[in-house]
Each structure stands twice: as structure tokens, then as C-alpha cells.
Amino acid sequence: MAADNDDKVSNRLPDLLAAHPNLSALSRDIGISRRMLDRYKAGVAEPTLGTAALIARALSLPMDALVSDVSVHHGSDVDASVAIDSKIARVPLLDVVASAGPGAENSHPYELDLLPFPRVWLDRIGVPERYARFVDARGDSMEPTIKDGSICLVDTRSGHARRDGIYVLVDGNSVRIKRIAIGWQGALTLISDNELYAPETLAAPDAEALKIAGRVVWAGGEI
Structure with a gap:
């Protein structure tokens, strides 16, 4: 079934790829085959959400450069800008480094910037815009799911781990990203996707005291 037009990456992508001086190097940088990049360039294939993010970052472009519909014209540049916005x-983007490893020290977070993100993708993930926040992830304990240096989209409605998933945990000034598995009688197990890191189990009293800043729903791709 063809994707809805609003779900598609902008038709600017073929032109952007056509203007790139070395698609083979781009292919190596983002880990996507040259054959697939050629399909995107020809306009016969659409990248996924995660792939679009990789391409945008590699081309040093904001996400809205790939999701704005430049083929729509309403008679003025102002109208077109409104349609794009x-x-x-x-x-x-919060001034927080969430450690995928040992806890990292963080001051009281404040907003560093506002990063563009497609509304249709927020809808697909199920996160209302007012609850969405970006944080930086550092460390290797959540690889390969979350790579060192990834920007993670967090759903801040999740103040408690009500279901298994990946969460941002706060302990004083320490902020960590861990997968949480919910056990019997309120116990929680904190899991690193990297097998080199051992899991940590919290019994009910400690589990109840665990502060959760939100659930990670996207890190270069949907989680």
C-alpha cells in the first residue's frame, strides 16, 4: 500500500542526493547501501524515519529540510512557509547528557535549542508535541539500540515505568538511559542492551523511589 503523502519525505531528497559530490562516501558514512541511495535519488523509494534522520544529519541539514513539501505553492512564499511550518x-533540546553507561552529572536542565521534527512522526509514535523533549545520550551500554552520541526523543508523560521499555532515569544529578523490565511485586530490572553490562534489579521499595523523567521513543529511529 502506498504511504500517505504526509508520511513521505520531501521530494527535495532526490535533488539533494543528486547534488552530493560523493554518494559512495555518504553510503559508507551512514551505513546505507549505494544501491538504496540511488533508489532514493531516483525517487523510486522512500526512506524510513530513521534513515531520513541519518541522511539529514550526514548532509548537515535540519529534519524539516527533508519533510517540507516544496512542491506545494499557494501564490506566495509566506503561504508556502506557513504550509511547511x-x-x-x-x-x-534539553541541556542534559543522559548516560548510556555510568551516571553522568547534570545541572538543572534548560532548553538549549528547538529542533525540528515532523509532526506526522510524532503522531505515529504517539507523543503529543507538548510532552516531547530531546536529550543527548553518551556511552555504549545501550548499543546497538542507542549509539553513543545519539539524540533521543523522550516522552515526558512517563513518570513511572508502567510497561517494559527504555527510560530516562534520574538519581540526584545523575541521569541514565536503561531498559526496564517489570517483575513481580513491584520489582524492576535495569537492563543494558550491551551484554558487557550486567543488569541491576531493584526490589519494590527502591523501585518505587526511582525517578523516571520519561520513556525514550526514538533515537535516530523508532524504538
């Missing part, structure tokens, strides 16, 4: 959410 209606498709883009501006999500706060």
Missing part, C-alpha cells in the same frame, strides 16, 4: 514541530 504546519508540518514541523519544534522540540526542545
